[in-house]
Every structure is written in C-alpha cells, then in structure tokens.
Amino acid sequence: MMKKLPVLLNPYIKTRHPYNKLKICRRCNYFTVLGDTECPACGKSALQGVEQRASATLTKSAWMTRLIVVLIASVGIVLSPSTLHTILISAGGMVLLALLWTMQRRLTPALLRRELEKLFLKEAYSLAAGLANDRETAIKVFHEGDKPLAFEMLREIGALVHTDQLRVEQILLLQSFILRKDMDLMLDPLLMDHFNPDLVEYIGELAKIRRDLIKENAFRYMLLHEAHILKMEHGESILIGVAGAAVRMKRYLLLYPYLIMRYAGRLPKDRFLRLYRMVQASPGAFTVPLYEEVMNVYNEKYKWDEDFQATGKPRG
Numbered sequence: 001m002m003k004k005l006p007v008l009l010n011p012y013i014k015t016r017h018p019y020n021k022l023k024i025c026r027r028c029n030y031f032t033v034l035g036d037t038e039c040p041a042c043g044k045s046a047l048q049g050v051e052q053r054a055s056a057t058l059t060k061s062a063w064m065t066r067l068i069v070v071l072i073a074s075v076g077i078v079l080s081p082s083t084l085h086t087i088l089i090s091a092g093g094m095v096l097l098a099l100l101w102t103m104q105r106r107l108t109p110a111l112l113r114r115e116l117e118k119l120f121l122k123e124a125y126s127l128a129a130g131l132a133n134d135r136e137t138a139i140k141v142f143h144e145g146d147k148p149l150a151f152e153m154l155r156e157i158g159a160l161v162h163t164d165q166l167r168v169e170q171i172l173l174l175q176s177f178i179l180r181k182d183m184d185l186m187l188d189p190l191l192m193d194h195f196n197p198d199l200v201e202y203i204g205e206l207a208k209i210r211r212d213l214i215k216e217n218a219f220r221y222m223l224l225h226e227a228h229i230l231k232m233e234h235g236e237s238i239l240i241g242v243a244g245a246a247v248r249m250k251r252y253l254l255l256y257p258y259l260i261m262r263y264a265g266r267l268p269k270d271r272f273l274r275l276y277r278m279v280q281a282s283p284g285a286f287t288v289p290l291y292e293e294v295m296n297v298y299n300e301k302y303k304w305d306e307d308f309q310a311t312g313k314p315r316g
C-alpha cells in the first residue's frame with residue numbers, strides 16, 4: 001500500500017457562482033482559474049475577472065445607447081421650426097434619457113448575466129483551451145512533487161470542469177494524503193456515475209472522519225454499486241462505515257432502510273446504540289423489516305448491555 005503523506009491543505013474558498021474565480025487576460029483573451037494578476041500565456045499583468053470584463057462591456061454599450069438618444073435629440077433641436085418645438089424636444093429627450101438610465105440600472109444584473117453568456121459563447125474555444133492548460137499546469141506541479149498544491153489547483157479547475165478524469169485525479173491525490181477531520185474536504189463534486197474503487201475507498205475514509213459529508217448522493221452511489229464494493233478487499237467494512245453514517249439522521253433511516261438493515265448487525269456499538277434509540281423513539285415511523293432487524297440485533301447482542309437500558313438522547 002502507498003505510504004500516505006501528512007499534508008496541510010488550504011481551505012477551499014466558496015463563491016456564489018463557479019465562474020466567480022475565472023479570469024480573462026485583457027491582452028490575449030486567455031482564460032484561467034489559477035492566475036492572480038499575471039497571465040500564464042503572455043506574461044503580462046493583465047488578468048481581470050470575467051465579471052469585471054462583462055461589466056466593462058456593458059457600461060460601454062449603455063453609454064453608447066445614451067449617446068444615441070442625446071444625438072437624436074440634438075438633431076431634433078437643430079431642425080426644430082419653433083421655440084416651442086425646441087422646448088418640447090429637449091424635455092422629451094431628457095425624459096427619455098432619464099427613463100433609459102433607470103431601466104439600464106434596474107436591468108443591470110440580468111444584462112450582466114447575458115453579457116457573461118455572450119462572452120463564454122464567443123470565447124468557448126479559448127475558455128476550454130485555457131482550462132485544459134490549467135490542468136496541465138497542475139499535473140506539472142504534481143510531477144515536480146508538490147502534491148497538496150496540485151490538488152488545490154485541480155480542485156479549483158474541478159469547480160468549472162466536470163469530468164470524471166479530473167474527479168479521479170483529485171481522489172487519487174486525496175487518497176495519497178493522511179486525511180484529517182479539520183481538512184476542508186468535499187464529496188458531492190467528486191461523485192461519479194460509474195463504479196470507481198478509489199472513490200469508494202475515499203468514501204470509506206470519510207465515513208470514519210467526516211460522516212456529515214456523506215449525504216443522499218453518496219448513499220445512492222454506494223447502494224447502486226454495492227455488489228461491486230462487496231468484492232473489494234475492505235468493501236464490507238466500508239459499507240458498514242457508510243451504514244453507520246446513515247444512522248446520523250432519521251431521514252436517512254427512512255430513505256435507505258435496506259442499507260441499514262443489511263449492516264445493522266455489524267455496526268460498531270455506538271452506531272447501533274444510536275440506531276436502536278432512534279427506532280425506539282418512534283417505532284411506527286420506520287419499515288417493519290428495519291424495526292424487526294434492529295430488535296433482532298438488540299436481542300442477540302445487546303439485551304443485557306447496560307448502555308442500552310439507560311435512556312438518553314442519541315448523539316450524532
């Protein structure tokens with residue numbers, strides 16, 4: 001087995017939209033999620049956020065529209081046959097300008113989104129090429145030996161590029177680290193459709209240190225590939241760990257009763273105690289087979305156990 005490395009990972013800074021960290025070069029239109037100010041392609045300090053770029057384009061076109069209104073009004077004023085006409089055209093022009101200004105301000109968020117879509121569509125090729133280059137940079141960093149940095153880079157790219165290749169690369173790197181509870185770990189973005197033993201082992205690790213990260217998608221994944229997982233070397237203990245994570249919430253007991261039933265007898269005592277107490281607290285809420293299985297295990301293994309007699313609130 002590969003020796004695992006103790007590492008320090010920087011926390012992942014979440015943004016509202018995945019493209020919030022995407023930058024574009026003002027000089028050469030190169031896209032990157034890794035650069036800060038200096039463009040990796042042309043070397044100039046010309047990187048700007050894509051939103052900044054969209055907003056600059058929008059401001060320019062808004063001023064153009066206002067200028068056109070002013071021009072039309074000016075021509076009208078010059079050609080007006082009387083003072084009354086001049087006053088009317090000036091007033092009309094000013095009202096129109098004010099209306100336009102208000103509209104543009106109100107519509108800014110929607111217009112900004114449209115401008116971004118236009119930018120991504122127009123520069124689709126250079127966007128894909130830029131992100132592919134980012135990945136190559138990360139792989140180069142990996143080969144140079146800085147695995148934590150390579151992982152952090154792939155994680156940034158992974159927020160925008162959803163391919164299994166990137167997920168597998170991140171999982172393999174994570175599996176080469178000693179994972180700790182205080183690390184900024186994630187699971188949902190790394191889930192794939194097909195069976196992947198490294199992903200399963202990573203989920204097994206999380207079941208030990210970060211049960212809270214195992215949610216609906218992960219339970220579904222484990223159930224879907226259960227037969228494959230059972231053929232893995234530690235497959236069964238991983239499934240027991242995941243069933244132990246499902247005992248965290250009543251909701252999971254209702255959603256995945258068969259996962260819990262199949263492994264209830266092999267759960268560690270603290271997890272089974274929690275399951276037992278949840279089932280005891282509202283026996284009618286769960287399926288009959290789950291209730292019966294929990295009671296069978298209780299009668300077989302824990303009937304005389306003092307901890308099971310004491311009443312207490314189960315802990316997560």
Ligand SMILES: [Zn+2]
Nearest residue numbers: 025028039042
């Ligand atoms: Zn550039």
